[in-house]
Amino acid sequence: MANYTEDELAEELKNQEYKFGFVSDIDTDTIPIGLNEDIVRLISSKKEEPQWLLDYRLNALELWSTMNEPSWAHVKYKKPDFQAIAYYSAPKQTKKYESWDDVDPEMKATMTKLGISMEEQQRLTGVAVDFVMDSVSVATSFKEKLGELGIIFCSFSEAVQNHPDLVQKYMGTVVPTQDNFYATLNAAVFTDGSFCYIPKGVRCPMELSTYFRINAGGTGQFERTLVIADEGSYVSYLEGCTAPQRDENQLHAAVVELIALENAEIKYSTVQNWYPGDKNGLGGIFNFVTKRGVCEKNAKISWTQVETGSAVTWKYPSCILKGDNSVGEFYSVAVTNNYQQADTGTKMIHLGKNTKSTIISKGISAGKSQNSYRGLVQIQKNAHNARNFSQCDSLLMSSECGAHTFPYIECKNSSAKIEHEATTSKIGEDQLFYCKQRGISEEKAIGLIVNGYCKEVLNQLPMEFAVEAQKLLTISLEGSVG
Amino acid sequence: MITIKNLHASIEGKAILKGLNLTVNAGEVHAIMGPNGAGKSTLASILAGREEYEITAGEIDFDGKDLLDLSVEERAREGLFLAFQYPVEIPGVSNVNFLRTAINEIREHKGETAMSAKEFMALVRDKSALVELDSKLASRSVNEGFSGGEKKRNEIFQMAMLNPKLAILDETDSGLDIDALRIVANGVNELKTDQNATIIITHYQRLLDYIIPDFVHVLYDGRIVKTAGKELALELEEKGYDWIKENKVN
Numbered sequence: 001m002a003n004y005t006e007d008e009l010a011e012e013l014k015n016q017e018y019k020f021g022f023v024s025d026i027d028t029d030t031i032p033i034g035l036n037e038d039i040v041r042l043i044s045s046k047k048e049e050p051q052w053l054l055d056y057r058l059n060a061l062e063l064w065s066t067m068n069e070p071s072w073a074h075v076k077y078k079k080p081d082f083q084a085i086a087y088y089s090a091p092k093q094t095k096k097y098e099s100w101d102d103v104d105p106e107m108k109a110t111m112t113k114l115g116i117s118m119e120e121q122q123r124l125t126g127v128a129v130d131f132v133m134d135s136v137s138v139a140t141s142f143k144e145k146l147g148e149l150g151i152i153f154c155s156f157s158e159a160v161q162n163h164p165d166l167v168q169k170y171m172g173t174v175v176p177t178q179d180n181f182y183a184t185l186n187a188a189v190f191t192d193g194s195f196c197y198i199p200k201g202v203r204c205p206m207e208l209s210t211y212f213r214i215n216a217g218g219t220g221q222f223e224r225t226l227v228i229a230d231e232g233s234y235v236s237y238l239e240g241c242t243a244p245q246r247d248e249n250q251l252h253a254a255v256v257e258l259i260a261l262e263n264a265e266i267k268y269s270t271v272q273n274w275y276p277g278d279k280n281g282l283g284g285i286f287n288f289v290t291k292r293g294v295c296e297k298n299a300k301i302s303w304t305q306v307e308t309g310s311a312v313t314w315k316y317p318s319c320i321l322k323g324d325n326s327v328g329e330f331y332s333v334a335v336t337n338n339y340q341q342a343d344t345g346t347k348m349i350h351l352g353k354n355t356k357s358t359i360i361s362k363g364i365s366a367g368k369s370q371n372s373y374r375g376l377v378q379i380q381k382n383a384h385n386a387r388n389f390s391q392c393d394s395l396l397m398s399s400e401c402g403a404h405t406f407p408y409i410e411c412k413n414s415s416a417k418i419e420h421e422a423t424t425s426k427i428g429e430d431q432l433f434y435c436k437q438r439g440i441s442e443e444k445a446i447g448l449i450v451n452g453y454c455k456e457v458l459n460q461l462p463m464e465f466a467v468e469a470q471k472l473l474t475i476s477l478e479g480s481v482g
Numbered sequence: 483m484i485t486i487k488n489l490h491a492s493i494e495g496k497a498i499l500k501g502l503n504l505t506v507n508a509g510e511v512h513a514i515m516g517p518n519g520a521g522k523s524t525l526a527s528i529l530a531g532r533e534e535y536e537i538t539a540g541e542i543d544f545d546g547k548d549l550l551d552l553s554v555e556e557r558a559r560e561g562l563f564l565a566f567q568y569p570v571e572i573p574g575v576s577n578v579n580f581l582r583t584a585i586n587e588i589r590e591h592k593g594e595t596a597m598s599a600k601e602f603m604a605l606v607r608d609k610s611a612l613v614e615l616d617s618k619l620a621s622r623s624v625n626e627g628f629s630g631g632e633k634k635r636n637e638i639f640q641m642a643m644l645n646p647k648l649a650i651l652d653e654t655d656s657g658l659d660i661d662a663l664r665i666v667a668n669g670v671n672e673l674k675t676d677q678n679a680t681i682i683i684t685h686y687q688r689l690l691d692y693i694i695p696d697f698v699h700v701l702y703d704g705r706i707v708k709t710a711g712k713e714l715a716l717e718l719e720e721k722g723y724d725w726i727k728e729n730k731v732n
Contacts, residue, residue, distance in 0.1 A: 434570040437530050438584040438644065439558035439591070448583060452574025452623065 034083045037061060040188055043088045047157055047191075050164060060177045060187035067181045073343040074372040074404055077286060077312045080251045087189045087222070142206070151204055152197040156224050159195035166197055170228055174257040174292045174320070182253040182314075183290040186222045190255070193224035198233040198264075207462045208237045223254040229264035229299075236267040238465060251286045252310075258293030258301055262323065265300040266293060269461050270317075271469055273309035273476070281339025281368075284311025291315065297323030297352070304460040306469045307344060308335040308476040316374065318347035321355035321383075328357040331457040333469075335476050336369030336401070345375035345406075350383040350416070359390040362454050366397035366477055372404040377420075381412040388417070394424040395453055397477060447474035483508050483648055483679045484529075484549070489540035490704075491528055498524045500704035502540070506648070509676035513690055513715060514683045516701035517723040522683045523567060525701070526652040530564040531557050545647060558584075559591035561647030565637040565654050572624040577636065578606060580624050581643050588644065609642040613669040631662035638669040649673075650681045655689035667692030687719035700726055 032039070040061050044054040069079055146153055152163060159167050177187045198204055229235050239256075252274070260266045268291075277284025287310040293301040303317040319328030330346035348357035357377065365371040371394065379386045394403035405422050427449060435445035451458065451470045458466050484506045491499040498521045506512050516522050528535050529542070531554035542549040549557060572580065586596045597605075610617050613635045625633050634654055641649050651670070655663055670680060670693050682693060690698075690712065698714040699706045700723070707726060708714065718726075 428570065430570045431572055433530075433532065433554065434566065434572070435580075435584075436554040437558050437564050437566075438580070438640065439555055439588045440580075440584050441555055441587060444583060444587065448575050448580065449572060452572055455574035 033086045035061075035085070035087060035189065039087055043189060043191060046088065047160070049160055052168060053160060056172070056177070057188050060184050061189075063178050064181070064184040064188055067184060069181050073314050073374070074370065074406070075312050075314065075341040075343050077341070080286065082185070085221075085251060088191055145205070149202050149205070150199040151202060152195065153208060154195055156190070156193040156195050156226065159226070163195070163197070166228065167195065167226065170257070170259055171224075171226060172257075174259060174294045175255050175290050180290060182288040183255050186224060186253050186255045186290070190222040190224040193226075193254070194239075195225070196227045196235065196237060198229045198235045200230045201232040202230075203233065204235040208235065221252055223252075225254070225256040226259075227257070227266060227268070228259045229261060229266045231261045232263040233261075234265045236269070236462060238269045238271070238462060250284075252288065254289045254291075256289070256291040256317075258291075260293060260295045260299035260301050260326075262297045262299060264296070265302075267302045267304070268293070268317070269304040269465065271306045271461075271465055271472070272313075273472055275311075276309050276338065276340045277311040279338050279367075281311070284340070285309065286312045287315065288312075289315045291317035292320065292347075293318070293328075294320040294322055295326035295328060295355075298325045299323055300327040300329070302327075302329040302331070302460070303346065304331040304457065305344075306333045306454075306457070306461070306472070307342060308472055310342075311340055313340075313342040313344055315342075315344045316346055318349070319357065320349045320351065321357065321386075322351045323355075324352040325354045325356075326352055327355070330357075330359045330361070330375075331460045332361045333364070333454045333457045333473070334362070334371055334373075335364045335473060336366065336371045337397075337476055338367040338369060340367075340369040342370070343372045343374055345373045347376040348378070348388060350377075350379045350386040350388070353382070353384045354386070355383055356387045357389075359388070359392070360456050361390075361392045362457055363392070363394045363403055364397065364450060364453070364473075364477070365394070365401035365403050368398075368400045370402045370404070372406060374406040374408075376408040376410070377418055378409075379411040379413050379416040379418070383413050384415050386413060386416040388419065390418075390420045392420075392422045393453070394422075395450070396424065396426045443474070443478060446477055447471075450474065450477060483510075483545060485543040487541050487543075489525075489528070489542065490538040491524065491535045491540075492538055493524070493535050497538075498535070498704055499528070502701070502705055504699065504706060506679045506681060508647075508679055510697065511674065511680045511682065511693060511695045513695040513698045513712075514681060514701050514706075515685065515687075515698060515715065515718055517727075518685070520701045521704045522685075522701055523652055526564060526567075526650050526681075526683055529557075529562065529650055530554065555587070556591075558644075558646075559588045563641050563644055563646035563649045565634075565641060565649065565651045567653040567656065569625045569628075569633040569637055571626045571628075573626050575624050577620050577622060577624050578602075581606075581640060584640075584644060605643060610639055612642050612672055613638045614665050615639050630657040631659060634658055634666055635662065635669075638666050642669060642673055645673075646678065648679050648681070650683065652683045653685065654682070655684055655686060663689060664692060687715045690715045702726055 037058065040057050044057055175183050177184055196208060227237055258266050258268060274285040274287060295301050301319050305317065307313055317330060321328050328348050332344065334342045334344050336342050345361060346359055359375055361373045363371040363373055373392045375390065377388045377390065390407065392405050396403055403424055407420055409418055411418060431449050432442060432445050435448060436442060450473050454473065458469055461469055486502055486504040489499050489502040514522055524535065537550060544560065544562065547560060552560065582602055589596060606620050610620050615635050619632060625636060628636060637654065654666060658666060667689060682689065682695065695712050698710055698712060700708040
């Protein structure tokens with residue numbers, strides 16, 4: 001594949017079009033399993049993409065075929081068979097359940113505990129109900145409001161059709177195609193995602209989550225998100241959804257790129273609770289995500305994540321502090337229970353002068369899970385007066401779980417100031433006893449203690465999601481002290 | 483209120499309590515004194531329900547219920563309060579949030595509705611004044627960064643908020659300066675009614691200058707070996723515990 005020339009490619013394509021006739025009408029929502037050039041072309045044609053994007057995908061596929069799945073993370077799992085996956089399925093607009101009675105009772109109970117309204121529960125589970133009309137109208141009114149300010153917020157596919165100049169200019173500039181195995185795979189086969197552009201000097205008046213929750217029920221397997229905050233603008237974006245997602249896709253490899261131009265600020269929050277597998281470690285999502293943002297002069301990017309789901313998580317939301325005086329922040333809570341494994345953290349790359357980064361990571365391990373923080377703070381030689389503060393705390397809930405910290409610090413400028421603090425503690429029997437002696441049940445006591453422990457991070461979340469995230473933490477850790 | 487009969491308890495096979503008897507009625511204040519290692523704090527822990535102790539014999543009746551049958555939180559909801567010798571810090575959890583959760587769990591247990599925020603805040607103001615606790619401490623994390631004296635005052639503040647039937651003060655006087663001691667004692671005295679009772683566990687007599695007990699018991703080697711009125715405390719202060727040990731041997 002490495003010596004493959006464009007001419008050969010063109011020749012082959014010509015033949016294959018005939019062979020498979022994939023430009024013709026295909027009425028199925030899922031394409032055959034496996035990954036090869038035909039599949040990539042099929043995805044692109046189904047989405048009616050421009051030539052440059054098809055080329056982008058094919059280039060990625062070629063690169064990917066020469067790459068190996070990374071093995072440095074502190075996780076163990078059976079490597080997915082990339083040829084056994086169907087790389088395209090239509091957005092889940094179709095109803096998944098015939099009636100509300102068919103929905104898994106455990107899932108219903110969890111959503112009720114989270115305080116999600118019955119209407120929203122039905123929508124999230126994909127039960128066909130008639131209030132859909134209502135949601136559409138609410139979504140439309142949001143869209144109008146955003147449109148007046150020149151804010152573009154749409155699916156990635158729509159952006160490709162309607163704003164190809166912006167997509168082409170910025171896509172792949174932060175996470176290049178060849179960045180890593182999963183990112184390259186994503187570049188070849190991504191099906192959809194979100195796109196957001198905030199014009200110069202505009203402060204987005206709402207959490208983009210509000211709209212998101214109404215508009216997007218299901219998530220794709222290979223999502224691609226691109227957020228561009230033009231000079232002097234501000235946006236707060238919340239990805240994910242606190243309802244449990246019993247997604248049938250086992251492998252998720254998303255790419256998120258944030259671009260904060262001069263004086264802009266992006267706040268990106270994630271609440272992730274995909275299916276973590278059962279109590280015996282069977283099933284569950286593999287979540288291999290590449291998230292990165294670049295800050296121009298005086299810009300700021302702040303990542304906040306609350307991760308309680310997935311069987312295996314591999315995720316390092318990072319900031320490239322390119323411009324002088326730019327600021328990067330990373331606030332994370334990662335909870336693992338039963339047999340879950342998480343290897344998560346951040347990279348702060350200081351390039352500009354007076355750049356500043358803050359890392360607050362709170363890991364909570366329960367059951368037989370393994371929870372690792374992996375972080376890189378890199379000060380390049382021109383980053384005069386760079387500052388970093390890192391705090392990595394681990395809380396152990398059982399005697400069979402593991403917490404690990406892998407901090408990497410690379411400093412090439414002597415004026416830098418880097419601070420790193422780390423603690424590991426076990427949830428105190430004394431704390432639990434104290435709460436119980438005041439009449440508080442064990443379940444509520446764990447909720448209080450864990451939420452207190454994560455407070456610095458939860459405080460960074462938009463209000464409405466902070467409340468749900470708190471409940472989510474409690475639910476994830478139910479009956480886990482031992 | 484509480485009747486303890488022939489209580490035997492051990493930890494890791496070692497007998498600590500060896501046939502303890504004690505009856506406390508509503509409206510009474512009892513002081514339990516004794517030398518180090520006599521089993522005073524063990525008694526407090528067992529009453530509160532710490533699991534590491536094994537009850538090998540005996541029974542405890544708490545207001546008509548078998549106390550040993552109840553879980554830690556059920557005991558608390560039934561009105562048993564322990565002021566800890568070493569109050570625990572819970573970072574990130576505000577005192578107010580902590581207490582509101584506790585009060586509402588207790589109310590739910592009693593079949594009452596949750597307390598409104600307004601009513602709750604009024605109660606906080608009222609009760610924090612009682613122990614001269616800075617109202618700022620009420621909104622800080624539970625015991626985090628509190629001085630020793632503040633922690634003990636916070637225990638009494640919590641006691642005032644939860645309004646228990648039976649309060650057990652485990653060495654509440656230890657580590658208190660004279661002003662804090664006075665404040666804590668005032669709080670306890672103010673909370674006393676003929677409906678509730680207090681057990682004060684202490685090594686020294688000085689707290690009893692401020693809280694006058696109805697009975698003073700001497701706990702020695704896992705048993706109550708002497709019971710008398712408040713004058714016993716003074717006698718102990720003067721003579722120490724050796725004469726009791728000798729009496730017992732003889």
